[in-house]
Amino acid sequence: MKKSIGSRIIVFPTPTWVVGTYDREGQPNVMTAAWGGVCCSRPPCVYVSLRKATYTHGNILRRRAFTINIPSEHYVTEADYFGIASGKEVPKLSVSGLTPVPSRLVDAPYVDEFPLNVECQVLHVIELGSHTQFVGHIIDVQADPSVLNENGLPEIERVNPIIYEPGNRRYYGIGSCLGQAFSIGKAAQSNQK
Amino acid sequence: MKKSIGSRIIVFPTPTWVVGTYDREGQPNVMTAAWGGVCCSRPPCVYVSLRKATYTHGNILRRRAFTINIPSEHYVTEADYFGIASGKEVPKLSVSGLTPVPSRLVDAPYVDEFPLNVECQVLHVIELGSHTQFVGHIIDVQADPSVLNENGLPEIERVNPIIYEPGNRRYYGIGSCLGQAFSIGKAAQSNQK
Numbered sequence: 001m002k003k004s005i006g007s008r009i010i011v012f013p014t015p016t017w018v019v020g021t022y023d024r025e026g027q028p029n030v031m032t033a034a035w036g037g038v039c040c041s042r043p044p045c046v047y048v049s050l051r052k053a054t055y056t057h058g059n060i061l062r063r064r065a066f067t068i069n070i071p072s073e074h075y076v077t078e079a080d081y082f083g084i085a086s087g088k089e090v091p092k093l094s095v096s097g098l099t100p101v102p103s104r105l106v107d108a109p110y111v112d113e114f115p116l117n118v119e120c121q122v123l124h125v126i127e128l129g130s131h132t133q134f135v136g137h138i139i140d141v142q143a144d145p146s147v148l149n150e151n152g153l154p155e156i157e158r159v160n161p162i163i164y165e166p167g168n169r170r171y172y173g174i175g176s177c178l179g180q181a182f183s184i185g186k187a188a189q190s191n192q193k
Numbered sequence: 194m195k196k197s198i199g200s201r202i203i204v205f206p207t208p209t210w211v212v213g214t215y216d217r218e219g220q221p222n223v224m225t226a227a228w229g230g231v232c233c234s235r236p237p238c239v240y241v242s243l244r245k246a247t248y249t250h251g252n253i254l255r256r257r258a259f260t261i262n263i264p265s266e267h268y269v270t271e272a273d274y275f276g277i278a279s280g281k282e283v284p285k286l287s288v289s290g291l292t293p294v295p296s297r298l299v300d301a302p303y304v305d306e307f308p309l310n311v312e313c314q315v316l317h318v319i320e321l322g323s324h325t326q327f328v329g330h331i332i333d334v335q336a337d338p339s340v341l342n343e344n345g346l347p348e349i350e351r352v353n354p355i356i357y358e359p360g361n362r363r364y365y366g367i368g369s370c371l372g373q374a375f376s377i378g379k380a381a382q383s384n385q386k
Contacts, residue, residue, distance in 0.1 A: 005335075005341075010309065011263065013206050039242045077381050080376070081381035096381055141199065148196065149361070153198070154198070163368075171373075174365050178364040182276065188270050
């Protein structure tokens with residue numbers, strides 16, 4: 001018998017993504033967001049949902065661009081810091097010692113030390129309530145060569161992304177491989193009468 | 194020096210969620226989706242993005258409701274099967290042997306064996322290209338009592354959700370705890386001049 005725990009945001013997993021933008025003065029800023037994901041395949045789109053009060057919200061509206069930077073678990077302290085401090089008050093990247101690199105394709109900086117950087121141009125701005133959803137068209141992905149496999153694709157086990165746990169508000173790493181998608185389910189299919 | 198890998202969907206982590214709906218005849222259907230996430234806090238909203246060709250797409254449009262069912266890694270085979278087969282052709286839940294339970298609050302069924310079930314009413318239907326984004330207002334969350342901690346909150350380590358890896362198309366489990374959010378980053382903050 002299930003137990004009702006109410007109308008609240010308890011879903012797993014959610015990501016730990018660092019959103020890169022330029023502010024009004026052209027200074028690079030970063031903030032951490034867990035309300036993000038993939039929302040379309042063609043065009044390839046990701047989004048982040050942000051509160052209007054965040055510095056990044058205004059930055060994206062003005063520049064119509066952002067990057068999603070995927071920290072490896074080695075940078076979990078920095079990622080958390082980017083979710084605590086505000087770019088209105090402190091230059092978070094300088095404080096952290098991490099390096100902003102200007103994207104050549106979109107009007108936003110990416111974080112050099114993080115193994116994956118997704119460069120996005122804003123396609124849609126959708127007001128949902130407390131949060132604005134910024135849907136970004138993925139223009140390019142920059143990867144550290146050390147995370148790429150023989151097919152030229154990043155391996156999640158080399159990227160070591162961080163998972164956020166809503167509710168208890170903790171960070172987790174990636175566990176072990178459970179199998180190949182669009183493949184292991186064929187066993188269940190064979191039960192079919 | 195980063196390597197450009199092009200305009201493609203390579204972001205980590207993405208979820209492995211099983212979407213529950215009723216079809217035209219009132220038969221329960223499930224499909225697996227990785228394009229999903231949280232998109233607003235007030236009202237609490239999650240979304241799934243689906244191709245128009247899926248059976249679930251029409252089901253959600255008609256009933257304006259869906260559930261997100263979070264399988265534990267024990268059910269990774271069933272979750273993969275729900276992403277391979279189509280409800281247009283086979284009654285996937287009967288084939289899998291899993292149990293649909295009618296939600297009391299929304300017009301959709303949930304999967305009893307999965308530890309977390311999120312019951313959603315459709316708030317927005319947003320066309321993004323190949324995919325339609327269905328934004329659902331979380332009306333309630335049903336949890337298996339065994340995954341709840343002393344605060345009444347589900348623990349990700351007890352739910353054992355499945356992570357999907359776009360690109361290489363593999364499933365992964367959850368790894369170890371990396372720290373408390375909005376807390377461990379304070380160390381980086383103290384570097385501030």
